[in-house]
Amino acid sequence: EDKVVQSPLSLVVHEGDTVTLNCSYEVTNFRSLLWYKQEKKAPTFLFMLTSSGIEKKSGRLSSILDKKELFSILNITATQTGDSAVYLCAAFEGGKLIFGQGTELSVKP
Amino acid sequence: SAVISQKPSRDICQRGTSLTIQCQVDSQVTMMFWYRQQPGQSLTLIATANQGSEATYESGFVIDKFPISRPNLTFSTLTVSNMSPEDSSIYLCSVHGTTDRGLEETQYFGPGTRLLVL
Numbered sequence: 726e727d728k729v730v731q732s733p734l735s736l737v738v739h740e741g742d743t744v745t746l747n748c749s750y751e752v753t754n755f756r757s758l759l760w761y762k763q764e765k766k767a768p769t770f771l772f773m774l775t776s777s778g779i780e781k782k783s784g785r786l787s788s789i790l791d792k793k794e795l796f797s798i799l800n801i802t803a804t805q806t807g808d809s810a811v812y813l814c815a816a817f818e819g820g821k822l823i824f825g826q827g828t829e830l831s832v833k834p
Numbered sequence: 835s836a837v838i839s840q841k842p843s844r845d846i847c848q849r850g851t852s853l854t855i856q857c858q859v860d861s862q863v864t865m866m867f868w869y870r871q872q873p874g875q876s877l878t879l880i881a882t883a884n885q886g887s888e889a890t891y892e893s894g895f896v897i898d899k900f901p902i903s904r905p906n907l908t909f910s911t912l913t914v915s916n917m918s919p920e921d922s923s924i925y926l927c928s929v930h931g932t933t934d935r936g937l938e939e940t941q942y943f944g945p946g947t948r949l950l951v952l
Contacts, residue, residue, distance in 0.1 A: 757939065759940055759941070766924060766926075766945050766946035766948070767926060767943040767944060767945050767946050768877070768926075768943050769943075770940045770941075770942065773939060773940050813876060813877070815877075817939070820865060820882065820930075821867065821879050821882065821892075822867075822877075822879065822928075822941055823879075824876040824877045824878070825876060826875070826876045827876050
């Protein structure tokens with residue numbers, strides 16, 4: 726059965742800390758790995774990763790994929806209270822997304 | 835990118851009734867997806883709606899409970915039938931798209947419909 730597992734499930738840090746969120750997957754017909762940020766309702770797209778070892782960056786966020794070990798990480802440096810959200814990773818399998826449970830990140834002032 | 839709207843944004847319904855959720859996209863798309871997010875849970879795909887054919891349902895979801903319409907390439911509806919409190923969730927419509935950054939392929943989500951069943 727296809728599955729995506731994230732860890733930790735929740736995380737509390739202070740502003741300025743660096744965090745690493747983990748995502749492992751076992752998916753047949755794997756095409757890509759996506760990261761989303763969900764604050765209230767709709768998840769907003771962060772990154773799509775297709776190739777191993779190529780880091781994608783957007784401001785303080787970065788992500789990388791390891792297709793051999795079947796995992797990805799999302800790094801957030803110099804965290805801010807506005808980074809507080811649930812971070813979802815999802816494996817793009819054929820025509821659909823398989824989501825992990827999410828990591829709830831809380832950044833304290 | 836795609837702009838997706840959903841109606842209603844939220845509703846409170848009585849047990850045994852049905853609710854139809856509408857999803858409108860600002861461009862023509864082949865496939866539209868319906869997800870459910872139960873309280874404290876991640877997103878689970880309910881079904882894929884293709885224009886001109888029956889929707890494809892994921893394991894654990896059936897057409898009698900979640901009938902879907904797809905009358906054209908920009909619109910779809912999901913009905914939650916004979917509701918029970920266990921159907922209380924956020925229901926999200928989604929479409930494939932490409933981003934502005936190097937044409938990355940992703941899925942865009944509508945704002946969601948928050949449903950509470952009493």
